Amino acid sequence: MTSQAQKPLIVQVVRQFLPNRGGLEDVVANLCHSLPERGFRVRVVTCDSLFSEPERGRLPVEEVIDGIEIVRIPWRGSTRYPVAPAVFRHLRDADLVHVHAIDFFFDALSWGRLLHRRPMVATTHGGFFHTKAFSALKATWFNSVTRVSAQGYANIIGCSEADVRTFQPIARDRVRLIENGVDIGKFEDAASKVPARRLVTIGRFSSNKRLPLLIALTAALKARHPDWSLDIIGVPSDLTVDMLQAEARKQGVEAAVTVHKGLTNPEIHHRLAEVSLFVSASDYEGFGLVAVEAMSAGLLPVLNANAAFVDLAGRHPALSLCDFADIAATADRVEAAYVRLEAQGPALRADLMSAAHAYGWSAVADRYCDVYRSVLGLASVSPPAMSFDTTAPAR
Structure with missing residues (x-):
């Protein structure tokens, strides 16, 4: 039997982690929880403050949350590209480094690989194309700096078919598709058991989510039927609670739009009991994880037709796609x-929840561990792949 100290150590590097909550943080946390039972030790290295709550100041340098060892390091600069060179100090005992997202860590650990000499993999999480702002500059950076940085990674793991299509031109056969796992238990069967004219969106209050469009949509719906309302659940980013509430007042729907900041998962589960429809006007998603979480709750998603949601709806025809810029449509x-x-309430809810189970974390963690073992030269011990084939070509 392999002792704990002999198990390979995977250091997960990510700019934000617990106690912050968001799609990226949830993915890394669920992966970390899955690794010990698969023969790996795990540590997370992250920035020492929460971008969404700077007033909290610096968090503890070392902490264990939900059984996960966390090391936090100082940073400076932009929250999109936090410069944190202290990361190199925490790689010395790593067997493999797993970098999440395309930011300073992705670039610095690749360009400095002769210093740390650790094998590395990276997961894309949508890259940095979440908004169309500075698109020409982003394209130039991607095809120069990111292209060179990608050479330092044994594998680039695309968490959606859209990401694979984006990264294959710069990393070719080192790109692998492992779609994000989803914690399908936290909101399972939470949605209203009877149809309700209540919408919900969940996620960071960031500009790419286009939350003002959802408020305008609520106003348009209320003009047709007074019962329509909207819950906006998440944490502040470049949009704040005050900004969203001001937009609701501007649209004349302040009584119908409720903004919930920093709810726990049990609190979100409770809120969903009065909701039937999930909406997202997001113009970019790395995978669409929150839409799958909505499906697991029994919510019927109506989604903006971005690349990730189009791929998801291609598998699940019950999902509705539209252009949220066209409010009337x-x-x-x-x-x-x-x-x-x-017309189809119970059956439709059951179909949505059943479809969400294909994205459970067990099979996803097995695929990640296969990547780790391949890079480290260890034998694969994964069972046969479960659920749908995530290596299928893009539609």
């Missing part, structure tokens, strides 16, 4: 979804 689609719930 989107309102039509939402009302049509509500009519479907009235």
Whole structure:
């Protein structure tokens, strides 16, 4: 039997982690929880403050949360590209380094690989194309700096078919598709058991989510039926609670739009009991994890037709796609979804929840561990792949 000290140590490097909450943080946390039972030790290296709550100041340098060892390091500069060179100090006992997202860590650990000499893999998490802002500069950076940085990684793991298509031109056959796992238990079967004219969106209050469009959508729906309302659940980013509430007042729907900051998962589960429809106007997603979480709750998603959501809807025809910039057409689609719930409610909820199970973390963690073992030259011990084939070519 392998002792704990003999198990390979995987150091996960990510700019934000617990106690912060978000899609990226959830993915890393779930992966960390899955690794010990698969024969790996794990440590997370992250920045020492929360970008969404700078008033909290610096967090403890070392901490264990939910059984995960966390080391925090100082940083400076932009929250999109936090410069944190102290990361190199915490790689000395790593057997493999796993970098999450395309930012300073991705670049610095590649360009400095002769200093740390550790094998590395990276997961894309949507790259840095979450908004169209500075698109020309981003394209130039991607095809120069990111292209060179990618050479330092044994594998680049695309967490969606869209990411694979983006990164294959600069990393070719080193790109692998492992779609994000989803914690399908935390909101399972939480949605209203009867159709309700109540919408919810969950995620960071960031500009790429286009939350003002959801507020405008709510206003358009209320003009048709007074019962429509919207819950916005998440944590502040470049949009704040005050900004969203001001937009609701501007649209005349302040009584119908409720903004919830920093709810725990049990609190979110409780809120979803009054909701039937999940909406997202996001113009970019790395994978669409939150839409799958919504499906696991029994919520019917109506989604903006970005690349990740188009790929997801290609597998699950129950999902509705539209252009959220066209408020009237989107309102039509939402009302049509509500009519479907009235006609097919229990069966539709059951189908959505069943489909979400294909994204559970067990099979996803097995695939990540296969990558780790391959890079480290260890034998694979994974069982046969479960659920749908995530290595299938993009549609």
